[in-house]
Amino acid sequence: MDKKKKKPTIYDVAKHAGVSITTVSRILNAPNKVNSGTWERVIASIDALGYVPKAEARARAMQKxxxxxxxxxxxxxxxxxxxxxxxxxxxxxxxxxxxxxxxxxxxxxxxxxxxxxxxxxxxxxxxxxxxxxxxxxxxxxxxxxxxxxxxxxxxxxxxxxxDDVQGGRMAATYLLKKGHRRIAFLGDTDLPEYSIHPVSLRLSGFRQVLKESGIDLPHTLVRLAPYSQEQTRQAARELLSLAEPPTAIFAATDFQALSVLKAAHQLNVRVPEQLAVIGFDDLDMAEYADLTTIGQHxxxxxxxxxxxxxxxxxxxxxxxxxxxxxxxxxxxxxx
Amino acid sequence: MDKKKKKPTIYDVAKHAGVSITTVSRILNAPNKVNSGTWERVIASIDALGYVPKAEARARAMQKxxxxxxxxxxxxxxxxxxxxxxxxxxxxxxxxxxxxxxxxxxxxxxxxxxxxxxxxxxxxxxxxxxxxxxxxxxxxxxxxxxxxxxxxxxxxxxxxxxDDVQGGRMAATYLLKKGHRRIAFLGDTDLPEYSIHPVSLRLSGFRQVLKESGIDLPHTLVRLAPYSQEQTRQAARELLSLAEPPTAIFAATDFQALSVLKAAHQLNVRVPEQLAVIGFDDLDMAEYADLTTIGQHxxxxxxxxxxxxxxxxxxxxxxxxxxxxxxxxxxxxxx
DNA sequence: TGATAGACTGAAAGTGCTTTCAGGCAACCC
DNA sequence: GGGTTGCCTGAAAGCACTTTCAGTCTATCA
CATH class of the missing domain: 3.40.50.2300 (Response regulator)
Incomplete structure (x- = not known):
């Protein structure tokens, strides 16, 4: 199929056909300007070498x-x-x-x-x-x-x-309805700060609803941890080790909710009896973990x-x- | 937005920004090699001129x-x-x-x-x-x-x-060492059949080791289910509902192992006390599920x-x- | 027969871009 | 304070082609 290992260039074709690269180029661009004997010879070489003009390949890829x-x-x-x-x-x-x-x-x-x-x-x-x-x-x-x-x-x-604010509101409403009053929030910090972070919005919606119901969300119950399993778990452990631990945690993402679950398990805190956990995202994994969550499709x-x-x-x-x-x-x- | 009628080239940008074409080129290809002051100046010129690098020339020069x-x-x-x-x-x-x-x-x-x-x-x-x-x-x-x-x-x-065969062997060896004697296999069927299916290899390695230890792997304890949660769960339920249910299940993939776990949970079968489950893959999720598995990096x-x-x-x-x-x-x- | 238009062709000069290489410059190290 | 390092930068040499331009050759015409 081809003789060389490398992709042939116009030079290879020219040499193979015994003409100049000019002629090869012309065959591709203005075939009527070259006489038919030469044309056949060059085309034969093109076929023999499996030559594909690179620029064309590129162009084809681009527009077609x-x-x-x-x-x-x-x-x-x-x-x-x-x-x-x-x-x-x-x-x-x-x-x-x-x-x-x-x-x-x-x-x-x-x-x-x-x-x-x-x-x-x-x-x-x-x-x-x-x-x-x-x-x-x-x-x-x-x-x-x-x-x-x-x-x-x-x-x-x-x-x-x-609608992250709405999502936060939904989580809060849900937990409130379940009778929780001491509720914590666990979010992540990793993303760029020069823009409004979805997590902040979730938090603010969450906070709104709590406030509307006259419930406080003290600093101690709001944790932001980098988006890593270990650090999230650590934050969760801290929450659960408070003198007055929360009875529910809203995790800003399922990924973090799973870490919370893990931490709870390690500390022998029973879910949902002693601690309710709600996430956000509805990842595939959420179903395996039986995680209650805000689904965002x-x-x-x-x-x-x-x-x-x-x-x-x-x-x-x-x-x-x-x-x-x-x-x-x-x-x-x-x- | 642009001043000239002609398409600007890299040369125009270079002149406009007062740098060499080298630097402009580098900004497009290896931005970390030019310091941020220059970067900003050149980007500004690019925007000012509405510069569009020609992909074709680029591919040519890069040879790739x-x-x-x-x-x-x-x-x-x-x-x-x-x-x-x-x-x-x-x-x-x-x-x-x-x-x-x-x-x-x-x-x-x-x-x-x-x-x-x-x-x-x-x-x-x-x-x-x-x-x-x-x-x-x-x-x-x-x-x-x-x-x-x-x-x-x-x-x-x-x-x-x-090395799927080896993986199957490892799973069998591990379960044997843990004292299990009545072990089931649950795999999936979805992939093309005209080629050797990894799952079959895992099964064959698994079976080898059992046979070497004189343990039987009867038909009833080998299930193949399509790669879907529900169908895998169904297969697992069937295994667990046998008159003599297995004490351990080797699932050919973690995805399926998780479904087994789920099924066990639904049937109130305690893991690992009543049923050991081992998977294959070591997915991210495996860690959350505390799933013992064969990791394949x-x-x-x-x-x-x-x-x-x-x-x-x-x-x-x-x-x-x-x-x-x-x-x-x-x-x-x-x- | 010699002049001449016309058809082909190739050397070489672009084309717009990348990359190598070496120099300039500043910070660091006894 | 000389030597080393390391970061930026530009000159220049490619890259795979296209195009220009100056030929060469042949066929044609008076």
């Missing part, structure tokens, strides 16, 4: 088969993966290539946002759980790259939004993002769509 | 596309995701684009395998848990697309292999695949590397 990009925080957190799954599922039958860009620092994100719209030749972009600034937003718009954000909204871009939100994106790619209507995905409380056995 | 593809079964199964995570992690610092192709039927896979190597827009390919035939293998080789397989090996391609195997791929992309040595990843038994609380 659609490519849509996804920028996501490096997928440590299962919630990102579940959304990604929704995206992949929706994209797969559409014959789109899915290009993943993982981000582990704000810097990294900046770089993608400043170069991708220009260089990447993407047909569309989905950004999961990362805040984009005004400058980036207008760059995306100026360059006409259809974009959908998930979770962190921006006024000028399409968004799939989560992670897969669905990915799918929805794709739909919005596809719509915009076709019509390129200028006004951004903002869609709230509904939250629902999923009652299982931990609260 | 900077894209590596991953073909994976549609990621329902957490084990694929975890490997993918390893891949993404290893690729991210290397400045490669990660293109995901999800596959949900053999047909689909065939299509990718026959077109991907030809178009030449991929620099490398990783195939997760999918069997590739001889014809496809030689196409990949002929077209010089470096490829690494994970899990399903092929003699002529690089592979990251899992999923993240690591992804990372390893990338390393092998990168090595081959550089040296393009013709002889395929086959690497076994070590298995280890992770003793937790279910067995």
């Amino acid at each position: 088969n659609g490519r849509i990009g996804v920028i996501t925080p490096f997928f440590t957190a299962p919630s990102f993966v579940q959304r990604l799954r929704g995206i992949a599922g929706a994209l797969s039958p559409m014959n789109f290539e899915l290009v993943i860009y993982t981000v582990d620092s704000t810097n990294h994100l900046q770089r993608y946002l400043s170069t991708l719209p220009l260089t990447g030749n993407l047909d569309g972009l989905i950004i999961i759980s990362l805040p984009v600034g005004d400058l980036d937003a207008s760059r995306l718009i100026d360059h006409g790259l259809p974009t959908v954000l998930i979770e962190y909204p921006h006024p000028n871009l399409n968004c799939v939004e989560i 992670l897969d669905e939100s990915g799918k929805l993002a794709v739909e919005i994106l596809l719509t915009q790619m076709e019509s390129s209507s200028p006004l951004p769509r903002h869609v709230q995905i509904p939250l629902n409380i999923i009652e299982r056995k931990t609260a | 596309n900077g894209r590596i593809g991953v073909i994976t079964p549609f990621f329902t199964a957490p084990s694929f995701v975890q490997r993918l995570r390893g891949i993404a992690g290893a690729l991210s610092p290397m400045n490669f684009e990660l293109v995901i192709y999800t596959v949900d039927s053999t047909n689909h896979l065939q299509r990718y395998l026959s077109t991907l190597p030809l178009t030449g827009n991929l620099d490398g390919l990783i195939i997760i848990s999918l069997p590739v035939g001889d014809l496809d293998a030689s196409r990949l080789i002929d077209h010089g697309l470096p490829t690494v397989l994970i899990e399903y090996p092929h003699p002529n391609l690089n592979c990251v292999e899992i 999923l993240d690591e195997s992804g990372k390893l695949a990338v390393e092998i791929l990168l090595t081959q992309m550089e040296s393009s040595s013709p002889l395929p590397r086959h690497v076994q990843i070590p298995l280890n038994i992770i003793e937790r609380k279910t067995a």
Whole structure:
């Protein structure tokens, strides 16, 4: 099939056919300018070597088969993966290539946002759980790259939004209804601070409802721990070791709720009898752990993002769509 | 937003920002190598001029596309995701684009395998848990697309292999040592049958050891259920409802082990006292569930695949590397 | 027969970008 | 205070092609 190990270049073809690269180039671009004898000889060489002009391959990849990009925080957190799954599922039958860009620092994100719209030749972009600034937003718009954000909204871009405040309210209402009065909150701190953190919103909704019911949420019952199992567990242990430990904990994410469960288990605190635990996300794992949680339809939100994106790619209507995905409380056995 | 009618080039940007084209190029490709003051100035110029790097020129100068593809079964199964995570992690610092192709039927896979190597827009390919035939293998080789397989090996391609037989042996040995004599196996049936299924290998290793110890593994204690929670649970329930139920179950994957745990819980069977459960994979979730399991370093195997791929992309040595990843038994609380 | 238009062709000069290499500069180390 | 290290930076040399331009050759015409 081919004689050389390396991909042949136009030079190889030229040498093989005994002509100059000019001629080879012309055959590809202006075949009528070269006489048919030469043409045949060169074409034969092209076939023999399996030559594929690189630029063309690139161009073909760029415009023909659609490519849509996804920028996501490096997928440590299962919630990102579940959304990604929704995206992949929706994209797969559409014959789109899915290009993943993982981000582990704000810097990294900046770089993608400043170069991708220009260089990447993407047909569309989905950004999961990362805040984009005004400058980036207008760059995306100026360059006409259809974009959908998930979770962190921006006024000028399409968004799939989560009503975190409402989620916090739901959790509080639920726990209150179950008779809890001494309730703690456990969230994470990891994400960038220059933007409104979903966890803060969940906390504020949570706090609102408690306040409306005349219940205090003292500092001691609010913990923020980095998004790691061990540190979350430590925070949970601290809460449970208080002189007056809470009877319920609202964890800002299921990932953390699971760590709370673990800590409770270690300390022989029975769930839900002695401690109610409620999470947020409804990860796959939540079901295994019988975790009561606020579901946010992670897969669905990915799918929805794709739909919005596809719509915009076709019509390129200028006004951004903002869609709230509904939250629902999923009652299982931990609260 | 832009001043000239002509498309600006890297030279224009350089002049506008008062730096060399080298620096501009570096900003796009290796931003960490230029200090932030310069970075800001150049980015500002890029925005001011509306500069768009030409992808084609870029690919030309780089002699590569900077894209590596991953073909994976549609990621329902957490084990694929975890490997993918390893891949993404290893690729991210290397400045490669990660293109995901999800596959949900053999047909689909065939299509990718026959077109991907030809178009030449991929620099490398990783195939997760999918069997590739001889014809496809030689196409990949002929077209010089470096490829690494994970899990399903092929003699002529690089592979990251899992010693499933050994894994089965380990599980059996462990349970035997714990004193179990009536042991069941629960596996899944979903994957393509025209190739050796890892689950069968795990079963055969498992069976070997039992036989070596003179223990029978009757038909009734071997169940294969489709890879779904409900059906696995059903199978587990059946096992536990036998007149003489097993005292231990080896589940071919953690995903299924978790379902077994669930079923046991529903039937008020205490684990590990009345029933020992051991899984295979060591998913993230396994730790939460305190599941004893055979760990196969999923993240690591992804990372390893990338390393092998990168090595081959550089040296393009013709002889395929086959690497076994070590298995280890992770003793937790279910067995 | 000699002039000449026209058809082909290749050397070499771009093209827009990346990368190597070496120099400049500042901080650090006895 | 000289030597070492390490970070930034730009000049210049590629890269895989395309295009220009100056030929060479042949067929044609008076």
